[in-house]
Structures are given as C-alpha cells and as structure tokens.
Amino acid sequence: MTTTDIPAPTARPPRPASAPTRRPKREREGAAWVFLSPWVLGATVLTLLPMAVSLYLSFTDYDLFNAPHWVGLRNYTQMFTEDPRYWRSVVTTLTYVVIAVPLQLALALVVALALKTLKRGKGFYRSAFYAPSLLGASMSVALVWRAVFNDGGTVDNLLGTGGWVNRPGWSLVAVALLTVWQFGAPMVIFLAGLQQIPAELYEAAAVDGAGTWRQFLSVTVPMLSPVLFFNLVLQTIQAFQVFTPAFAVSGGKGGPADSTLVYTLYLYDRGFVASHMGYASAMAWVLLLVIGAVTAVLFRTSRSWVFYASEGDR
Amino acid sequence: MPGHRTKGFCASAAALALCAVLAGCGGPGESAGGGKVVLRYTWWGNPDRAARTEQAVALFEKQHPDVQVRTSFSGYDAYKQKLAIQATGGDAPDVMQLDYRQIDQYASGHVLLDLGKVKDDLRTGEIDAGLLATGRVDGTQYAVPQGRGTETVVYDVAAWKASGVPLPKQGWTWSQWADDVRALARRTGRPGATDPGQSEDAFEVWLRGRGKSLYTKDGGLGFTAGDLTRWWTFTDRLRREGAVSPAGQTTQLDGSVENTPLGRGKATADFNWDAPSSGYLALVKGGVALAPMPSGEDGTPGQYFKPSMFLGIGAHTGHRKEAAELIDFLLNDGHAAKILGATRGIPVNETVRNRTASQLKDFDKTVADFQTSLEGTLKNPPQAPPSGDNALQTTFQRDYDQVSYERMSPREAAQNYVTEAKAELRS
Numbered sequence: 054m055t056t057t058d059i060p061a062p063t064a065r066p067p068r069p070a071s072a073p074t075r076r077p078k079r080e081r082e083g084a085a086w087v088f089l090s091p092w093v094l095g096a097t098v099l100t101l102l103p104m105a106v107s108l109y110l111s112f113t114d115y116d117l118f119n120a121p122h123w124v125g126l127r128n129y130t131q132m133f134t135e136d137p138r139y140w141r142s143v144v145t146t147l148t149y150v151v152i153a154v155p156l157q158l159a160l161a162l163v164v165a166l167a168l169k170t171l172k173r174g175k176g177f178y179r180s181a182f183y184a185p186s187l188l189g190a191s192m193s194v195a196l197v198w199r200a201v202f203n204d205g206g207t208v209d210n211l212l213g214t215g216g217w218v219n220r221p222g223w224s225l226v227a228v229a230l231l232t233v234w235q236f237g238a239p240m241v242i243f244l245a246g247l248q249q250i251p252a253e254l255y256e257a258a259a260v261d262g263a264g265t266w267r268q269f270l271s272v273t274v275p276m277l278s279p280v281l282f283f284n285l286v287l288q289t290i291q292a293f294q295v296f297t298p299a300f301a302v303s304g305g306k307g308g309p310a311d312s313t314l315v316y317t318l319y320l321y322d323r324g325f326v327a328s329h330m331g332y333a334s335a336m337a338w339v340l341l342l343v344i345g346a347v348t349a350v351l352f353r354t355s356r357s358w359v360f361y362a363s364e365g366d367r
Numbered sequence: 368m369p370g371h372r373t374k375g376f377c378a379s380a381a382a383l384a385l386c387a388v389l390a391g392c393g394g395p396g397e398s399a400g401g402g403k404v405v406l407r408y409t410w411w412g413n414p415d416r417a418a419r420t421e422q423a424v425a426l427f428e429k430q431h432p433d434v435q436v437r438t439s440f441s442g443y444d445a446y447k448q449k450l451a452i453q454a455t456g457g458d459a460p461d462v463m464q465l466d467y468r469q470i471d472q473y474a475s476g477h478v479l480l481d482l483g484k485v486k487d488d489l490r491t492g493e494i495d496a497g498l499l500a501t502g503r504v505d506g507t508q509y510a511v512p513q514g515r516g517t518e519t520v521v522y523d524v525a526a527w528k529a530s531g532v533p534l535p536k537q538g539w540t541w542s543q544w545a546d547d548v549r550a551l552a553r554r555t556g557r558p559g560a561t562d563p564g565q566s567e568d569a570f571e572v573w574l575r576g577r578g579k580s581l582y583t584k585d586g587g588l589g590f591t592a593g594d595l596t597r598w599w600t601f602t603d604r605l606r607r608e609g610a611v612s613p614a615g616q617t618t619q620l621d622g623s624v625e626n627t628p629l630g631r632g633k634a635t636a637d638f639n640w641d642a643p644s645s646g647y648l649a650l651v652k653g654g655v656a657l658a659p660m661p662s663g664e665d666g667t668p669g670q671y672f673k674p675s676m677f678l679g680i681g682a683h684t685g686h687r688k689e690a691a692e693l694i695d696f697l698l699n700d701g702h703a704a705k706i707l708g709a710t711r712g713i714p715v716n717e718t719v720r721n722r723t724a725s726q727l728k729d730f731d732k733t734v735a736d737f738q739t740s741l742e743g744t745l746k747n748p749p750q751a752p753p754s755g756d757n758a759l760q761t762t763f764q765r766d767y768d769q770v771s772y773e774r775m776s777p778r779e780a781a782q783n784y785v786t787e788a789k790a791e792l793r794s
Binding site for chain 2: 117119203204205216220304305306309310311326328
C-alpha cells in the first residue's frame with residue numbers, strides 16, 4: 054500500500070472548533086444531507102416505517118377498520134398449524150420457483166450467447182428481447198396471456214389443449230411462462246458478462262483442440278459463474294415474490310382449485326379480501342425470513358461453484 | 368378502541384399524509400381545474416348498467432353545473448377488492464355502491480357517513496320503512512337501498528324451447544330442476560346450467576328451502592357440515608353427469624355475465640340476480656327469460672326479496688352536500704328513474720315506482736313482472752350477513768373448486784369450509 058500525501062484526519066494538528074478550515078467540511082456534510090434528504094425521507098417514510106408498522110401488526114388482530122389488538126404469536130402459530138391453505142401456497146410457490154427460475158435463466162443465457170455472436174442488428178435484437186420485460190410487468194399483457202391460454206384461446210386452438218388457465222395441472226405453467234418470457238434483464242446482464250471474457254481464453258482453448266461445446270463448458274461457464282450467480286440470486290428472490298402474473302391469470306383468485314395460489318397472492322387474499330391484516334403481515338415477515346435464508350444458502354453453495362477471476366492469482 | 372391507537376399508527380398516518388403531499392395524489396374532495404366540485408362515484412355492474420348510469424349522471428351534471436361526477440365501475444369481485452383497499456387508505460369514494468354484505472363492516476369501520484347529517488339533501492321519506500331499515504347499523508342510517516332484487520333462473524329461451532323440455536314454472540323443486548338440466552344436457556348436447564355448487568347465494572336458497580339459514584340471529588353459522596355435504600354431493604353428481612357446467616367453465620366465474628357458461632354459449636341456463644340478468648341479452652341471441660328459483664321438496668320457497676344494492680357516502684368526503692344531492696337525484700328524480708329503469712332492481716321510491724311501473728319496457732318490464740309474480744309467495748329476507756361473510760363467499764367458491772376438480776370429496780370440502788367459517792365468524 055502506498056501512502057498518499059493527504060494526512061489522515063487524526064494526524065492533523067488540533068484546531069479550535071471555530072477555526073475557519075473546519076467549516077467547509079461541515080457545510081459539505083450539510084449539503085450532502087440536503088441532497089440525500091429525498092432518499093432518506095423516502096427510505097424512512099416509505100420503507101422503514103411501514104416495515105416497523107407491519108412487524109407490529111403481525112402480532113395483532115387487525116381488520117383494517119377497527120384498531121388493532123395484540124394477540125402475541127397467534128398469527129404465526131395459526132399459520133403453521135391450522136391453515137392447510139397456507140401450506141398449499143408454500144408448495145405452489147416452491148414449485149413455481151423451481152419451474153420458472155431455471156427456465157428463465159437458461160433462456161436468457163441461450164439468447165445472450167446467440168446475440169453475442171451476432172454480427173449485425175445486435176442493438177435491434179437486444180431491444181426486441183428486452184421489450185417483454187418492460188411490457189410484461191403490465192396488467193394488460195397478463196390479461197392477454199390469460200385470454201391466450203384460456204379455453205377457446207390461441208393455445209387451445211393451436212394445440213387443442215382445452216386451455217391451460219382453467220386446468221389445475223397446467224395453470225401454474227402458464228403463470229411461469231409469463232415470467233420466463235420476461236428474461237430481458239438477466240439476458241442483458243449475461244451479455245455484459247460474456248463480453249468481459251477475454252478472447253485469448255477461447256483462442257487458447259481452440260489451440261488446445263477444444264470444440265464449441267468444450268469451450269462453453271471450460272471457458273464460458275466458469276468465467277460467467279459470478280454473473281450466473283448474481284442472476285440466480287436476483288431471480289430467485291423475485292420468483293419468491295411473484296404476484297402480478299398469478300393474480301392476473303387467475304382473475305385474482307389463485308384458482309383453479311388453488312393451483313396458482315402463490316404465497317403473495319394468498320397474503321393479499323388474507324389481507325385485503327378477508328381483512329386479516331395482522332395475519333397478512335405475519336405472512337410477509339415469514340416470507341422475508343425465508344428469502345433471507347434461501348439467499349444465505351445460495352451464497353454458501355456459491356463457494357464451491359462460483360469462480361472469481363482474481364482467485365486465479367492465488 | 369380509540370385509546371388503543373399506537374405511536375406506530377400516528378406515524379403511519381403521518382406517513383400517508385406525507386405520501387399524499389409528496390406524490391401529489393388527490394385525496395377525496397379534490398377540485399377540478401375549472402373550480403368545479405369533483406365527486407367520485409363508484410359502482411359495480413355490467414355495460415348495460417354503465418350506459419344508463421352515465422346518462423343519468425350527465426343529466427345530474429346538467430342540473431348541477433358546479434359539480435362534475437367522475438364515475439368508475441367494474442365487475443363485482445374486482446369492485447369489492449378495490450373498494451376495500453380504498454376504504455383502508457381513507458380514500459373511499461364520495462359516493463359508493465355497496466352490497467348488503469358490506470354494510471355492517473363498512474359502517475362499523477367508520478368508512479360511511481351517518482346519513483342523518485345530510486337528511487336535508489337526501490330525502491328518504493318515500494322509501495318503504497322496512498326496506499330503508501336494511502341500511503341501518505345500530506340505529507344509524509349509513510346507506511340507502513337503491514332497489515329490490517331477487518334471485519332467478521335465467522335461461523336461453525330459444526334453446527330451452529327447442530329442446531322440448533317443458534319450460535320452468537312457479538313452484539318447481541330442486542329435484543325437478545335437476546331432472547330438467549339433465550334432460551337439457553341430453554337434448555342440446557351442452558350442460559343445462561351453470562354448476563350452482565360454487566355459489567353461496569344458490570346454496571342459501573337451497574338451504575332456506577329446507578327451513579334453515581346461512582347465519583343464525585347472533586351471527587353464527589346456521590347450518591352444519593352435513594347440510595353442505597348434501598348440497599355439494601347433489602351438485603357434484605350433476606357435474607359428473609354433464610348436466611351442469613364442467614369445472615373448467617365454473618372456475619372462470621367472476622361475477623360478470625360475460626364469463627358465465629350461459630354468456631359464453633356453453634350452457635342453457637344460469638343462476639343470477641334478476642336485474643343484472645339484462646347483461647345476457649347482448650350475449651344470448653335467442654333472448655333470455657326469468658324463472659323463479661327452485662323451492663324445497665315440500666314447496667318451501669328459498670328465494671327472497673333483497674335490497675339489491677345500497678348507496679353510501681364516504682365518511683371523509685369534502686362534499687357531503689353534493690354527494691347527498693347525487694344520491695337523492697338517483698333515487699328520487701323521475702327523469703333519473705326513467706333512464707335507470709330496473710337496471711339496479713325495481714326503484715325504491717314508491718311514487719317513482721308507481722309512476723314508472725307502467726312505463727317500464729323491454730327487460731325492465733321483465734324484471735318488474737318477475738318480481739310481481741313472486742309477490743306474496745316469499746318468506747322474509749334474512750338479516751344482513753355478519754362481516755366475516757365477505758371473505759367466506761370467496762372461501763365457498765374455492766372449497767367447491769376442490770370438489771369440482773375432484774381433489775376432495777364433498778364431505779372433506781364441507782368440513783374444511785365449516786371449520787374456516789367458524790374461525791372467521793369468531794374473529
């Protein structure tokens with residue numbers, strides 16, 4: 054480490070508090086707070102406070118209309134021991150995560166690889182594939198999706214499936230496809246990652262006689278693993294919180310036969326349909342803890358498969 | 368318990384207020400650029416009702432040049448959810464259409480204005496006292512009934528006639544109904560009716576036909592798991608025979624006529640309330656007719672006259688006078704009544720009803736005649752359902768989904784429902 058010629062603050066000779074040289078720093082700090090204030094205000098008012106209120110509510114019985122009253126851990130015990138529909142929503146969500154995340158990442162990677170080798174029109178295709186991520190979050194596309202997969206809809210006419218959204222075995226697949234289709238964000242990140250891989254590595258591999266598949270496995274995958282990991286964590290967290298597609302495709306009910314009743318949809322149902330805000334808050338906190346735990350596990354396993362370029366120096 | 372409010376609550380209230388300032392989102396009582404008073408009026412219904420409501424509102428605006436009414440509507444399910452969220456955020460509309468099931472919860476939750484405060488602008492003198500009382504909670508009038516409705520078997524007249532099955536007539540029983548839908552399915556090749564198993568309303572009619580009720584006087588459950596098992600076994604058997612709509616069709620019901628099997632041309636008949644059945648006219652080519660609901664095997668009628676819907680004023684409105692005037696106009700004005708017809712049930716204002724009765728035409732006349740034909744044959748309506756019913760209506764559909772998709776036996780699903788209902792009504 055090299056030393057700089059700026060002395061560390063402690064090395065400064067003590068000055069009187071009113072010394073003119075200190076004022077600019079304080080002013081700078083003040084200015085910083087002024088510029089930060091919208092964010093600080095936003096974070097406090099729109100995130101921290103509501104979180105605190107929600108934590109408090111999770112220990113109460115609150116029906117939206119009357120003041121909440123304290124019930125201790127009852128919401129939590131009820132959730133785990135007396136509510137079969139809660140567990141059904143947990144299983145549905147896990148199934149969804151297992152279907153949607155790998156599919157979406159695989160598709161994003163394949164498209165990113167294809168775009169990387171593209172010589173012309175890269176910008177066009179990149180936007181074209183990214184567009185669904187912008188549109189897909191909108192309710193209108195979700196409603197179109199419902200129509201397409203309904204009985205008498207396009208998919209029914211083409212495949213004669215009798216529609217997917219009204220069949221418990223297939224409705225979750227229709228919901229997952231709506232998310233998978235929005236692979237734009239991970240694709241762009243993959244693309245950025247792919248462009249970081251030095252061309253020499255491929256040249257060296259080619260010289261050693263590695264074919265395309267071998268190059269992919271031995272060069273692309275390890276070099277891309279940090280990006281893959283990043284996408285995996287992000288998409289998993291998002292998948293656990295899936296709401297809009299399930300809400301729109303099932304008309305807000307999580308049907309048919311609770312087959313698309315994902316966690317957040319059931320949470321919404323408890324809170325806003327059944328007016329059990331305390332219970333819904335408790336569900337939200339459990340979700341937060343579970344997502345935290347899953348992320349921690351992913352980080353733990355990443356040690357064995359994520360390869361950082363700097364480690365190569367060791 | 369106002370004393371129980373916590374710091375967290377004040378803080379969240381402050382947060383909400385701040386959010387409103389920051390985001391510039393207009394709360395109730397906003398004003399338009401031209402200095403006009405803007406009233407928000409929301410309701411649920413079908414496109415037919417929408418067209419007529421817009422006309423009536425336009426007339427009101429003409430008579431009150433300083434008021435602008437912003438209307439919005441959706442299907443019942445979506446409306447119910449949206450209103451709950453608005454009410455929670457203290458952002459309830461100035462004038463809102465309410466269901467019998469919502470009155471208790473919204474009134475006790477301080478969402479609704481005590482209409483006694485606006486009685487100079489909102490006349491209720493010509494409404495039948497008994498009917499008016501249905502909008503009262505603990506002696507305070509929170510909402511005014513807007514019409515009188517009753518359930519009906521609405522059917523595709525042309526298809527039913529063509530099938531050769533005798534048309535439904537007054538006093539038919541549930542087993543006769545079942546025989547008819549079976550015969551219809553056999554002869555037309557499509558289900559005779561929507562599977563009524565998912566409908567809490569249809570179940571209530573069946574239950575009342577057996578001398579029972581959904582809720583007891585003190586707001587408890589008025590039936591047993593055995594009763595519900597019997598009902599679901601009955602409907603489930605018809606579904607398996609193909610006499611009523613298959614699960615994939617039934618599950619798409621969302622309160623709008625467009626998504627019913629009858630509206631989609633996949634069944635001959637449906638259960639609905641009488642006034643909204645006008646929506647089928649645009650969907651069923653051969654036209655629709657109304658028949659009474661089937662009664663119990665011993666002839667006990669299950670259906671009843673219900674206040675079809677109510678109008679209430681948001682407790683926090685900044686324009687209570689104008690809001691009251693709008694309601695008064697919709698209920699008591701002769702021109703408004705003429706435009707609205709029977710789209711929300713038969714008018715509640717006696718004078719208006721008598722005057723318009725002879726002028727009603729088309730489907731409005733059908734509804735009026737249907738109600739007249741039932742006059743004097745029905746039993747008294749049940750009292751307003753307890754607030755937990757709001758959630759139970761949805762639970763009922765979901766539990767029946769498990770039956771119609773053959774994931775649970777009628778008995779299992781019924782036991783689940785009863786357990787959940789008891790918990791819901793206790794809390």
